[in-house]
Amino acid sequence: MSIKLLLDKAHVPGIRGFEVxxxxxxxxxxxxxxxxxxxxxxxxxxxxxxxxxxxxxxxTGMKWSFIAKPEGVPRHLVxxxxxxxxxTFKDRYLMEFIPHLxxxxxxxxxxxxxSNTSYIYIRGEYDWVSDILEEAIAEARKNGFLGKxxxxxxxxxxxxVHRGAGAYICGEETALIESLEGKRGNPRIKPxxxxxxxxxxxxxxxxxxxxxxxxxxILNMGGEEYAKIxxxxxxxxxxxxxxxxxxxxGIYEIDMTISVEEFIFSDEYCGGIPNGKRLKACIPGGSSxxxxxxxxxxxxxxxxxxxMNYESLSDGGFATGTMMGSGGFIVLxxxxxxxxxxxxxxxxxxxxxxGQCSPCREGTGWMEKIxxxxxxxxxxxxxxxxxxxxxxxxxxxTICPLGDAAAWPVAAAIRHFRDEFEWHVNNPELSQKxxxxxxxxxxxxxxxxxx
Amino acid sequence: xxxxxxxxxxxxxxxxxxNITIDVKPGTSILNAARQIGGDVTPxxxxxxxxLEGSGGKCRTCLVEVAAGSTADPRPMPKLVASxxxxxxxxxxxxxxxxxxxxxxxxxxxEFLLLNHPLDCPICDQAGECHLQDLGYDHGKAxxxxxxxxxxxxxxxxxxxxQLHMTRCIxxxxxxYVADQITDKRVHGIVDRGDHAAISTYISKAIDxxxxxxxxxxxxxxxxxxxxxxxxxxxxxxxxxxxxxxCENPKCCGKATLWLRGDEVFRVTARKDEWGEVQSYDGKxxxxxxxxxxxxxETKDWTIxxxxxxxxxxxxxxxxxxxxxxxxxxxxxxxGGRAPKLLMDIHNVSGVNNPDxxxxxxxxxxxxxxxxxxxxxxxxxxx
Numbered sequence: 001m002s003i004k005l006l007l008d009k010a011h012v013p014g015i016r017g018f019e020v021x022x023x024x025x026x027x028x029x030x031x032x033x034x035x036x037x038x039x040x041x042x043x044x045x046x047x048x049x050x051x052x053x054x055x056x057x058x059x060t061g062m063k064w065s066f067i068a069k070p071e072g073v074p075r076h077l078v079x080x081x082x083x084x085x086x087x088t089f090k091d092r093y094l095m096e097f098i099p100h101l102x103x104x105x106x107x108x109x110x111x112x113x114x115s116n117t118s119y120i121y122i123r124g125e126y127d128w129v130s131d132i133l134e135e136a137i138a139e140a141r142k143n144g145f146l147g148k149x150x151x152x153x154x155x156x157x158x159x160x161v162h163r164g165a166g167a168y169i170c171g172e173e174t175a176l177i178e179s180l181e182g183k184r185g186n187p188r189i190k191p192x193x194x195x196x197x198x199x200x201x202x203x204x205x206x207x208x209x210x211x212x213x214x215x216x217x218i219l220n221m222g223g224e225e226y227a228k229i230x231x232x233x234x235x236x237x238x239x240x241x242x243x244x245x246x247x248x249x250g251i252y253e254i255d256m257t258i259s260v261e262e263f264i265f266s267d268e269y270c271g272g273i274p275n276g277k278r279l280k281a282c283i284p285g286g287s288s289x290x291x292x293x294x295x296x297x298x299x300x301x302x303x304x305x306x307x308m309n310y311e312s313l314s315d316g317g318f319a320t321g322t323m324m325g326s327g328g329f330i331v332l333x334x335x336x337x338x339x340x341x342x343x344x345x346x347x348x349x350x351x352x353x354x355g356q357c358s359p360c361r362e363g364t365g366w367m368e369k370i371x372x373x374x375x376x377x378x379x380x381x382x383x384x385x386x387x388x389x390x391x392x393x394x395x396x397x398t399i400c401p402l403g404d405a406a407a408w409p410v411a412a413a414i415r416h417f418r419d420e421f422e423w424h425v426n427n428p429e430l431s432q433k434x435x436x437x438x439x440x441x442x443x444x445x446x447x448x449x450x451x
Numbered sequence: 452x453x454x455x456x457x458x459x460x461x462x463x464x465x466x467x468x469x470n471i472t473i474d475v476k477p478g479t480s481i482l483n484a485a486r487q488i489g490g491d492v493t494p495x496x497x498x499x500x501x502x503l504e505g506s507g508g509k510c511r512t513c514l515v516e517v518a519a520g521s522t523a524d525p526r527p528m529p530k531l532v533a534s535x536x537x538x539x540x541x542x543x544x545x546x547x548x549x550x551x552x553x554x555x556x557x558x559x560x561x562e563f564l565l566l567n568h569p570l571d572c573p574i575c576d577q578a579g580e581c582h583l584q585d586l587g588y589d590h591g592k593a594x595x596x597x598x599x600x601x602x603x604x605x606x607x608x609x610x611x612x613x614q615l616h617m618t619r620c621i622x623x624x625x626x627x628y629v630a631d632q633i634t635d636k637r638v639h640g641i642v643d644r645g646d647h648a649a650i651s652t653y654i655s656k657a658i659d660x661x662x663x664x665x666x667x668x669x670x671x672x673x674x675x676x677x678x679x680x681x682x683x684x685x686x687x688x689x690x691x692x693x694x695x696x697x698c699e700n701p702k703c704c705g706k707a708t709l710w711l712r713g714d715e716v717f718r719v720t721a722r723k724d725e726w727g728e729v730q731s732y733d734g735k736x737x738x739x740x741x742x743x744x745x746x747x748x749e750t751k752d753w754t755i756x757x758x759x760x761x762x763x764x765x766x767x768x769x770x771x772x773x774x775x776x777x778x779x780x781x782x783x784x785x786x787g788g789r790a791p792k793l794l795m796d797i798h799n800v801s802g803v804n805n806p807d808x809x810x811x812x813x814x815x816x817x818x819x820x821x822x823x824x825x826x827x828x829x830x831x832x833x834x
Contacts, residue, residue: 169644184640189507189508189533189536350645350646351645353646354644354648355622355641355644355645355646355647355648356622356624357508357509357511358509358511358512358564358621358622359511359559359560359563361563361622361645362563362564362567363563364645365645366563366566366599369599393555393560393563396531397514397531397559397560398511399508399509399533
């Protein structure tokens with residue numbers, strides 16, 4: 001059994017309400033934090049080695065220490081609950097089952113950052129979740145954990161839930177800030193970074209739901225204890241939302257020491273692939289991260305077992321590795337068509353591109369059209385190289401990471417499954433009737449030579 | 452960080468762009484530093500407009516490579532950066548045309564910008580002064596690899612004077628900044644997103660304020676065109692002259708460029724500088740009001756100052772100005788003083804392109820009749 005820090009109490013009956021949550025030891029971290037100096041809390045989070053759980057994996061303590069502290073200017077903490085990465089649904093689960101954990105983490109973080117007004121920006125589709133959060137905030141206020149002079153410490157904090165209108169781009173922190181201000185959700189050009197000029201040009205920290213929730217166990221057990229869980233720079237526990245062709249889809253809290261193979265096939269986690277099918281590929285961190293074929297997923301190019309943590313998943317760079325991302329674990333079995341899958345993702349990114357900068361606006365639509373024609377058996381061999389060229393020209397040339405996020409899945413699909421694309425082009429009629437399946441990846445685990 | 456002991460910042464920053472070093476004021480963007488050098492060193496800019504606050508960063512044509520961040524931190528920047536929105540640091544080394552990555556990335560951006568552009572230059576009023584045309588010639592590739600249908604929109608009238616041709620738009624957002632910062636009330640913005648995003652007036656609400664016409668001037672392509680000039684003439688047939696009038700509107704500078712053909716004023720625009728931006732006078736941007744732009748179409752309304760200075764590379768300057776120093780014949784010089792042996796002088800047998808006829812003298816496009824020994828009767832009076 002692995003250690004559970006976030007979800008250990010998630011199934012206690014009534015934990016959604018304040019009474020039960022408090023009885024189970026909730027809000028201890030607030031009481032502890034209010035007796036500490038804000039800088040010491042930041043130090044504690046730094047010691048814990050906590051990395052941002054939204055996808056980029058940036059060390060949270062370091063992010064907090066970047067916030068500017070000009071005299072007389074209010075600072076803000078914004079919780080990014082705009083969880084829209086396909087395959088990712090961990091934050092929803094956390095907010096739905098144990099909302100007070102997020103509120104508690106946010107109070108501690110607000111105190112550490114000096115934010116007297118904090119916001120939860122939640123995606124519009126989670127309308128029932130925002131009701132749950134509103135209720136939790138009202139309960140916390142009634143019990144003196146929010147509002148003026150929290151627990152007699154002299155610290156004031158108000159918290160508001162802001163519902164988005166359902167745009168993926170608003171999960172990007174500067175687009176989120178624009179949207180929160182009531183404007184069109186276009187990402188801002190950086191610098192200035194939100195830590196200097198965020199919401200209403202005030203210093204702002206934007207953190208993921210899971211990151212803020214993880215502050216609670218860090219405060220309760222101490223940063224150094226927290227850092228002992230996990231391996232290397234992947235400390236603590238991570239929520240993984242597993243979906244796709246697995247027997248037990250759902251949310252799993254892992255301590256980042258287990259292997260990918262164990263995660264997919266053990267009964268404790270995903271429970272293997274249904275109907276006796278074989279594993280074809282997997283996207284381990286939400287739709288934006290590169291897809292990996294089974295052989296590279298289970299073992300790295302060096303021949304080591306691949307583990308479920310930041311370093312091991314990204315071992316080998318993009319040539320033979322992928323990323324931890326947001327933890328949206330999508331498993332594809334042998335019946336899945338990688339071309340169709342890549343087309344679906346391209347369609348998503350085309351639909352969600354904000355249209356501000358030209359490579360992403362035009363490139364995502366172009367890639368979608370080419371992938372559609374290949375999928376429908378109308379593609380040409382030159383289209384595959386063209387796709388590669390388009391994604392190469394989008395990546396790194398855009399304002400925000402959505403361009404990269406649109407380019408990576410296409411690049412990885414061509415890199416690892418080029419034969420399947422070529423088969424689609426060469427067999428236009430057959431490809432409409434049957435799947436390429438596992439022609440190369442089934443039995444032999446062929447490891448390509450790294451560059 | 453507050454604890455750090457800060458050395459007094461130097462009064463000027465040294466920045467090297469394509470091996471040319473220049474001193475600029477702190478807070479200058481790379482693009483503006485490059486404009487101070489001028490020439491090929493300057494990256495193209497489709498969305499950045501120095502007179503509009505917040506513009507830039509969107510089109511990605513001005514991407515440059517930063518080979519060294521500053522003297523203090525000489526590491527190169529990992530990605531290409533948008534030069535219009537990146538400020539120079541002391542000792543920064545920038546590569547524009549000397550970079551290996553930039554021309555490729557820029558050609559990619561040009562291809563992206565042209566994907567959904569209709570390329571209807573032959574019927575577009577902007578042709579000849581279109582930044583996208585210049586960009587395509589300077590940085591683009593000859594063909595496109597796009598083989599799908601382009602996005603299209605219906606033409607839309609925004610107000611009595613401006614027509615929006617959304618199909619041609621490259622979504623630079625400049626016009627929305629004009630609406631935001633120059634006109635009294637913002638009535639148009641961007642609706643929808645991605646490649647189907649569109650400039651809109653929120654259900655065709657007409658723009659009826661005094662400075663809306665400046666949107667036409669800032670539009671880098673033919674998406675916003677002057678309805679009073681629509682299909683009237685090609686810009687390279689008209690002759691630009693600088694003129695001014697005492698405009699009643701206190702916010703209007705009254706300084707404009709008239710585009711003449713003969714004595715007829717075909718259109719009025721604000722005066723533009725070498726980067727295609729509206730000029731400033733004493734630090735104030737020379738926007739003009741709609742009365743000057745759309746209603747004063749008589750030469751008697753204006754005091755004409757003189758011919759507008761047009762770059763000799765521009766098609767607008769073609770065939771309009773006489774060459775004062777005719778270049779000498781070099782053939783005999785090359786041949787060591789010997790005269791070339793002519794088998795036949797083509798001009799003796801052909802009436803086409805007679806060198807004795809100076810096309811600069813014509814007030815209109817050249818016509819085959821102009822080269823005939825006896826000009827066709829009535830041709831001169833046609834114009």
